[in-house]
Amino acid sequence: MMKLWRKRLSKAEASTASIVVDGARKATGGRTKNRVVMTMTVFFGIYATITGRLIYLGMLQPDESGGPATRVTASRPDIVDRNGEVLATDIKTLSLFAEPRRIVDADEVIEKLSTVLPDIDVEQTYKRLKSGAGFVWLKRQLSPRQQADIMQLGLPGIGFRTEKRRFYPGGPTAAHILGLTNIDNQGIAGMEKYIDDQGLADLQASGLADAKDLRPVRLSIDLRVQHIVRDEVAKALDKYQAIAAGAVVLNVKTGEVLAMASVPDFDPNNPYNALDKDHLNRMSAGVYEMGSTIKSFTTAMALDSGKVTLNSTFDATRPITIGRQTIRDFHGKGRVLSVPEVFIYSSNIGSAREADVVGIEGHREFLKRIGLLDRLQTELPEVARPTEPKVWKKVHSITISFGHGMSTTPLQTAVGAAALMNGGYLMNPTFLPRTEQDAMASAKQVVNTKTSQDMRYLYLLNAEKGSGKRAEVPGYRVGGKTGTAEKVVNGRYASNVRFNAFLAAFPMDDPQYVVLSIVDEPKPEKPGMPATAGLNAAPVVANIIRRSASFLGVKPEFGHESEATVASSYD
Amino acid sequence: MASRLDRSPVAIWWRTIDRWFLAAFLTLMGLGIVLSFAASPAVAERIGLDSFHFATRQIFFTLPALCVMLAVSFLEAREVRRMALIMLCIALVLMVAVLYVGVEVKGARRWVSFAGVSVQPSEFLKPAFVIVCAWLFAEHQRQPDIPGNLMAMGLLGVVLALLVAQPDLGQTMLSLGTWGVMFFMAGMPWLWIIVLGALGAGGALAAYTVFPHVAGRIDRFLTGEGDTFQVDMGREAVINGGWFGVGPGEGTVKRVIPDSHADFVFAVAGEEFGIIMCFLIMFLFAFIVLRGLNIALKEHDDFTRYAVAGLVVVFGLQSVINMGVNLQLLPAKGMTLPFISYGGSSQIAIAISMGMVLALTRKRPERRKSPGYPLAKHALAAE
Numbered sequence: 001m002m003k004l005w006r007k008r009l010s011k012a013e014a015s016t017a018s019i020v021v022d023g024a025r026k027a028t029g030g031r032t033k034n035r036v037v038m039t040m041t042v043f044f045g046i047y048a049t050i051t052g053r054l055i056y057l058g059m060l061q062p063d064e065s066g067g068p069a070t071r072v073t074a075s076r077p078d079i080v081d082r083n084g085e086v087l088a089t090d091i092k093t094l095s096l097f098a099e100p101r102r103i104v105d106a107d108e109v110i111e112k113l114s115t116v117l118p119d120i121d122v123e124q125t126y127k128r129l130k131s132g133a134g135f136v137w138l139k140r141q142l143s144p145r146q147q148a149d150i151m152q153l154g155l156p157g158i159g160f161r162t163e164k165r166r167f168y169p170g171g172p173t174a175a176h177i178l179g180l181t182n183i184d185n186q187g188i189a190g191m192e193k194y195i196d197d198q199g200l201a202d203l204q205a206s207g208l209a210d211a212k213d214l215r216p217v218r219l220s221i222d223l224r225v226q227h228i229v230r231d232e233v234a235k236a237l238d239k240y241q242a243i244a245a246g247a248v249v250l251n252v253k254t255g256e257v258l259a260m261a262s263v264p265d266f267d268p269n270n271p272y273n274a275l276d277k278d279h280l281n282r283m284s285a286g287v288y289e290m291g292s293t294i295k296s297f298t299t300a301m302a303l304d305s306g307k308v309t310l311n312s313t314f315d316a317t318r319p320i321t322i323g324r325q326t327i328r329d330f331h332g333k334g335r336v337l338s339v340p341e342v343f344i345y346s347s348n349i350g351s352a353r354e355a356d357v358v359g360i361e362g363h364r365e366f367l368k369r370i371g372l373l374d375r376l377q378t379e380l381p382e383v384a385r386p387t388e389p390k391v392w393k394k395v396h397s398i399t400i401s402f403g404h405g406m407s408t409t410p411l412q413t414a415v416g417a418a419a420l421m422n423g424g425y426l427m428n429p430t431f432l433p434r435t436e437q438d439a440m441a442s443a444k445q446v447v448n449t450k451t452s453q454d455m456r457y458l459y460l461l462n463a464e465k466g467s468g469k470r471a472e473v474p475g476y477r478v479g480g481k482t483g484t485a486e487k488v489v490n491g492r493y494a495s496n497v498r499f500n501a502f503l504a505a506f507p508m509d510d511p512q513y514v515v516l517s518i519v520d521e522p523k524p525e526k527p528g529m530p531a532t533a534g535l536n537a538a539p540v541v542a543n544i545i546r547r548s549a550s551f552l553g554v555k556p557e558f559g560h561e562s563e564a565t566v567a568s569s570y571d
Numbered sequence: 572m573a574s575r576l577d578r579s580p581v582a583i584w585w586r587t588i589d590r591w592f593l594a595a596f597l598t599l600m601g602l603g604i605v606l607s608f609a610a611s612p613a614v615a616e617r618i619g620l621d622s623f624h625f626a627t628r629q630i631f632f633t634l635p636a637l638c639v640m641l642a643v644s645f646l647e648a649r650e651v652r653r654m655a656l657i658m659l660c661i662a663l664v665l666m667v668a669v670l671y672v673g674v675e676v677k678g679a680r681r682w683v684s685f686a687g688v689s690v691q692p693s694e695f696l697k698p699a700f701v702i703v704c705a706w707l708f709a710e711h712q713r714q715p716d717i718p719g720n721l722m723a724m725g726l727l728g729v730v731l732a733l734l735v736a737q738p739d740l741g742q743t744m745l746s747l748g749t750w751g752v753m754f755f756m757a758g759m760p761w762l763w764i765i766v767l768g769a770l771g772a773g774g775a776l777a778a779y780t781v782f783p784h785v786a787g788r789i790d791r792f793l794t795g796e797g798d799t800f801q802v803d804m805g806r807e808a809v810i811n812g813g814w815f816g817v818g819p820g821e822g823t824v825k826r827v828i829p830d831s832h833a834d835f836v837f838a839v840a841g842e843e844f845g846i847i848m849c850f851l852i853m854f855l856f857a858f859i860v861l862r863g864l865n866i867a868l869k870e871h872d873d874f875t876r877y878a879v880a881g882l883v884v885v886f887g888l889q890s891v892i893n894m895g896v897n898l899q900l901l902p903a904k905g906m907t908l909p910f911i912s913y914g915g916s917s918q919i920a921i922a923i924s925m926g927m928v929l930a931l932t933r934k935r936p937e938r939r940k941s942p943g944y945p946l947a948k949h950a951l952a953a954e
Contacts (some may be wrong), residue, residue, distance in 0.1 A: 033868055035756045036880060040864045043884075046891045047857040051850070057809045058846040101804070101827050132827070258687045 011343040014423040021039035025032060074165055075187055077195065077214035079178060081223040082258075082433055084216075088178050088186070088192070088268075093141040096150060100136060102157035109155050113138070140164050140183050166192070168268045171402045174226050175265045176281035177219070177257075177380070178433060180274060189274075190281075191431060192217065194379045220433050222254035225249055225548040231496040232547075233517070236540045237263045240531065241520035246283045248411055249552070252418040252505065254439040255262075255427035257517050258513070258552065260284075260411070282518065285382040291485025292533075293503040293516075294403030294413070299343050299458060300371050300420050301355035301366040304451040310339050310458075314348040322395050326400075327352055330484070343458045344466030346482065348402045355401035363397045364388075367406070369446045370419060370426060376412045377428045384409050401484055404493075410501065414516040419446050420455040421511040460508040471504055471538040473546045475556030479511075480504030480541065482533035486523065496549035497521055503538035506545055512554055517541045583590045584612065584645055589866075595859050596640065596925050599910035600633050602840075603918075604913055610839040611832035613825055620627050625832050625913050636922035643926025644933075648875060651930050654703030658923075659696055665692035666733040675735075693734060694920035697749075697885055698927060700730055704750060705877035708757035712873045722781040723754070740778055740785060741906050743890075745939065748888050753881045756867075759807045792902035804828045806899040809841035809849065816845030832913045834905050837897040852911065853894060860887035866932050875931050882928050886921070 070438040079088040096113075103109055106129035114120050117139055128136040129348075140163065144149075147160055166181045179190015187196035195217055233245040246262035262282040273279055280286060302308040316337045320327040331345045342350030355363050367388075369375050375385040386408040389396040399405035411429060419426040425443035447455075458480030462468045467482040483501040486493040500519045505511040517540040524531045549556065575586070604626075611625030647653065665683055669692055673680030682689045704723045711719025727750045734743040751767060759767075778785050792802070808824035811817065824844040828835045841849045863883025870876040886909050893908040895901035909913055909921045 031758050032873075033875065035758070036864055036868045036876070039752055039756060039884070040861055040868070042858070043860050043864065043887055043891075047853060047860075049900065050853055050894050050898065051889065053900055054809070054841075054846050054849050054853070057806065057841075058814050060810045101807075102823055104823075104826055125675065184847070457768055 009233075024080045038242045041202065046484060051138040061112050061495065072110070073414055075214060076166065076181065076187070076192070076200070078216040079191060079195075080216045080218050081221045081226070081325050082218060083222065083224075084218070085223040086216075087174055087219065087221070087223065088166055091167045093163050093165045094141060094144065094160045095140040095163045096138045096147075096149045096158060097161055098129055098136050098138050099156045100131050100133050100157070103129050104156060106130055109158065112155055113150065113158075116146055116153070117142075137424035150429055152361040154510050162195045166268070170223065170227075170266050171269060172267045173223070173230050174221060174261075175268050175271075176262050176283070176382075177221060177226075177260055177270060179381075180271055190380060192219070193381050197381075208473060218433055220251075220254075220258065221260075221431065222258050222551060224551045225544075226261065226454060228261040228551075229259040229549045230263070230265075232540050232543045233261050234263050235543075236536060238524075240519055240525060240536045242519045242536075244278065244282055244520040245540070246410060247515065247540060247542065248283050249548070249571055250414050250418055250514045250516075252422040252511050252514050253280065254271045254434045254438050255415070255418070255429050255443075256434055256439075257411075257429050257431050259548075262286075278288050281380075281382050282410065282520070284376065284378070284380055284409050284411045285384045286338055286519075287384045287386055287409055288499050288501075288518070289404050289487075290410070290501055291403040291406050291499060292415050293417075293481050293483035293501045294348060294400070294406075295343065295351045295483075296417060296420060296455065296459075296481050296503060297367065297370060297372065297419050298351045298354050298401040298449050299339065300455050300571055301363065302339070302357050303454050304366070304447045305358045305362065307357050308339060308354065308541050310454055314347075314350040314353040316342070316347045316353075318349075320349055320398065325399075327398060340458055340461055344462045346467060348534045351401040355397050356362055360392050360394060363400065364392050367400070371412060371446075372406070373415055376409060376415065378411075379431045383411075384392075386412065397471055402565050403483060410516055410518050413501075413503065414514050417505065417516070418514045420452055421459075421492075421505045421514060422452065423449050430507050452568070456511060458503070459505055463504070463508075464541055467504065467532070467534040468504070468538050470534055471502060471542045471545075472505070473542050473549070475552060476545055476549050477507040477509060477557070478545055479506065479508040480515075480538070482531045482538060498531060500531070500537040502534035502541045504538075504541045504545075506549070507554055507557070511551060515541045515544055518546070579746055580645065584933075586933070588644060588929060589932045589934075591862060592859065592875050592925075592929055592932060595855050595862075596910070596929075597637075599852075599855055600637060601910045602855075604630055604633055606836050606840050607832060607913060609819060609822065609843045610825060610836045611913060614830070614832045628915070629918075631912055636901065636918045638931070639919055639928040640922040643923055646927075647929045648872075648878075648931055650877070652702060652706055652874070652928050655699040655706075658705065659703050662692045662696035662699055663729070663733070665690070666696060666737075670733075670736055676789075679737050679739060681739055689916070691914075691916035692737055693737070694916040695903075695923070696730065697742070697746065697883060698920065698924035700726070700746060701749060701753070701881035701885060701924075702878050702927065704753055705881050706874055708877050709872075709874035710752060710940070712757065720754070720757070723750070738782070743903055745885060745888055745892075745906075747774075749881055749885045753877050754886045756875050756880055757873075757877060788902045788904070802896065802899050802903050803898045805835050805838035808835075808838040809846065809898065812842035812845050816841070816843050816848065820844055825906045830905075833907060834893065835897055836911050836913075837894055840911075841897075849894075851891075852908075856887065856890040856894075856909075859883060860890075863932075864930060879928055882924050882931075886924065891946035906953035 051537050066290045076090055078086055080086055106126055110122055110125055114122065120139065125138060139157065164185045166185060168178060177190055179192040180188050181192050184190050187193040197383070229247050229249060233247050236242065237245040244263065248260040249258040250330065253256060260550060264279050266279050313336050316329060316335055327348050329347050329349055333345055336348045337347055339347065342354065360365065373386055373388050376383050388406045396405050415429050424445045424447040425440065425444040426446040427439045456479065459481060462481055463471050463479045468480045471478050481503050483503065485499045486495055487497045487499050489497050498521065500522055502517050506513060517537045519545050520534045520539065522531045522536045525535065529535065586599055607629035609627045612622040615622055615624040646814060669680050669683045672683060674682045674684060674689065676682065681691050681693060684735065704726065707719035707723040708736060710717045731743055734746060755764065804824055804827060808822065808828065811824050822839060824877055825831045825839040828838065831839050837849065837852065840852060860883045863879050867876045867880035872877065889906055889909055891904045892901060892904060896904055907917045
């Protein structure tokens with residue numbers, strides 16, 4: 001059997017296997033021995049490699065540091081107000097981590113931990129402990145007491161790391177300005193984010209952010225004024241049952257924001273609701289049809305064009321009809337009005353005619369020049385972009401002249417107003433301290449000084465004789481313009497849903513500060529009373545000025561009628 | 572020491588056996604038991620068995636393995652060959668059967684169950700395959716008109732096909748590598764070496780493209796990205812142990828290595844008993860391989876030369892692949908460490924192989940004088 005098989009195969013081989021046969025025939029014991037030696041050499045080499053690897057591993061130090069290195073939470077500089085009061089600071093907390101690779105019994109760990117941390121998420125924690133990762137957080141930011149209790153449990157594979165946590169002594173007082181940090185102490189909103197974007201994040205990434213070396217960041221905010229502003233808007237929110245309220249105090253000569261608040265807000269120490277829809281910073285991140293406050297700009301534009309003076313008159317006898325829309329006056333007088341009258345009676349018709357004087361292109365160019373059509377440039381990251389019609393037509397120019405059809409942020413409206421008050425210089429608002437010289441260096445003149453003087457006169461006049469009477473604060477010569485805008489509900493302007501604003505400046509003989517307040521969807525204070533800006537937004541401004549003027553360094557002047565001094569120069 | 576006058580089989584055995592080999596094998600078996608106490612309780616507890624389940628089974632398997640090894644070492648070369656041929660036939664039949672009736676574990680059919688005992692036929696195939704190939708090469712050497720090389724090649728093709736079908740790429744590589752080394756030693760022309768080397772590289776490339784898990788493992792090894800948990804842990808265990816280890820039972824990394832009792836015993840040994848222990852294990856393997864090859868070098872009989880060399884090469888390749896994976900020198904590949912890793916089939920099969928090595932390396936002074944033909948003819952006639 002075997003022989004037969006062999007024969008057959010050898011026949012087949014004879015023809016094809018010449019190479020093999022040749023190789024085999026030449027094979028000698030010597031060659032085989034050489035090859036065995038070569039095999040031995042290779043094996044010797046392999047074992048030598050393993051020896052080398054073992055020696056190398058023996059040289060490495062086992063990681064005894066108590067866990068793999070992860071980023072250490074970042075130190076942040078303190079944030080202080082313009083007077084050095086602390087607004088935000090780092091405090092040390094203890095965070096619990098686990099090294100799942102070293103965890104022997106995850107169930108035991110969870111069971112024991114839950115005696116100290118009853119709110120621990122069992123399912124999630126179990127998953128983390130079973131993940132096989134080198135490092136997982138179990139619970140961040142514990143108290144020393146909790147740490148002691150957990151240490152008493154004597155669990156292997158877990159440990160604590162000291163972390164920095166941001167603390168805001170003022171709670172919600174300046175929440176929207178300061179912003180927030182995340183659990184890793186990185187700025188994610190407000191000035192905290194701004195500080196990170198200015199290079200702190202890079203510094204932290206390179207591990208150079210040492211707490212001792214970080215100089216406090218000083219803001220332009222005055223904590224005292226900030227407290228007053230937030231207090232007043234919070235009261236207004238409550239008193240007028242509004243959905244939101246806000247206010248800003250802006251230095252017209254430097255562009256510094258002294259205080260800014262928007263309620264509802266949040267407590268940055270416990271920001272569980274910071275991302276709720278209605279908790280945004282309406283002053284800079286909300287855009288609104290500002291309503292009649294925009295007439296300040298329409299009037300200034302007309303005056304600045306040179307074609308209109310304070311003595312010019314406009315016919316407001318009849319409503320203007322354009323297309324399907326009819327423009328009427330709220331406080332209609334049904335007669336020809338002078339420029340100051342258009343302003344203090346807040347005549348829509350008069351404003352429309354003022355805009356008509358400069359034309360559609362001129363109108364848009366002016367608003368662009370005064371910064372109402374572009375996104376505001378400032379440190380705060382939360383700044384909304386204003387909206388305007390895609391194509392400006394006659395009707396748009398008319399409605400925008402009295403503050404409809406264009407949405408701007410309240411903050412940029414205040415900034416534009418500051419330019420009208422300070423002699424015509426538009427300067428970007430800032431939340432950091434700035435001197436007048438620095439401000440002037442970067443400011444650009446948007447209206448001439450004469451227009452600015454006229455506007456001061458009109459503001460004061462309106463506060464004394466027009467819709468802003470309730471903003472009067474004895475001794476501080478407040479001037480301002482109200483705005484009661486109907487809000488769009490389901491695509492139509494609703495007469496009972498309003499956005500009210502009061503844009504004011506003081507003291508009017510040499511304005512130092514612009515104060516703007518907004519009240520969103522206020523209800524009448526008492527049934528039957530109207531809910532106009534003069535009745536709710538203006539008193540907010542008055543209260544803010546009354547309480548904060550002395551902190552702002554404005555001296556009251558009693559004893560002589562300011563009206564006489566100002567008015568006399570224009571009569 | 573038995574007297575020369577004592578002609579009993581045991582006395583002859585004791586006089587002729589290679590005691591260095593015997594000592595090395597026994598030491599490895601002993602280490603296997605010791606290390607199973609270190610490596611297996613964690614695994615057993617994890618899958619809900621008694622802590623010493625695997626350790627006791629390791630002892631339970633070591634005893635028959637020892638008996639098998641000693642029994643095989645009593646055989647004559649001729650009997651070894653005969654036994655190998657029978658084993659090869661049975662193993663091949665079982666390997667075909669395993670494709671149909673085998674137990675599927677993690678997508679591969681490698682195990683066949685006999686009366687409650689799981690057997691991995693490929694483990695038993697390896698020594699039989701080596702011996703038969705050695706015989707074929709030797710026959711071809713002796714009488715070039717016998718197509719021994721071609722037959723060995725055909726046998727290789729069958730074995731590889733069956734292993735790939737399971738699929739068991741580790742054993743495939745091992746069989747191919749061993750066959751290649753034996754053929755190389757049997758005087759393969761360099762042209763063939765180049766051709767076969769190219770084919771091997773092509774096969775590796777094919778495995779990389781055809782089997783996603785192979786590609787994944789190699790990618791992870793090369794880039795260090797993805798789930799390298801197991802190999803990372805192996806390395807970490809060794810580093811954690813340092814030179815002298817953390818002490819028996821004190822290891823912590825071993826608790827999280829999934830296969831600490833099988834493929835990662837070496838790392839566990841490193842953690843608990845130190846790199847010193849790793850050196851000891853490695854030196855034992857190196858000693859066996861190099862001593863085996865050295866004997867092959869001095870051997871005059873071609874069959875014995877190839878058989879011993881082949882057996883120690885399988886053994887050596889398996890050990891270096893396992894250690895390489897444990898030390899993160901090679902991509903993750905499930906490969907047991909002979910004698911040390913847990914596993915009944917591999918334990919017995921290794922015992923048979925090493926029994927054969929002992930049998931073939933027994934001192935035969937008469938054969939050194941007149942090597943080769945008479946005995947080989949005799950053996951041939953016996954088939």
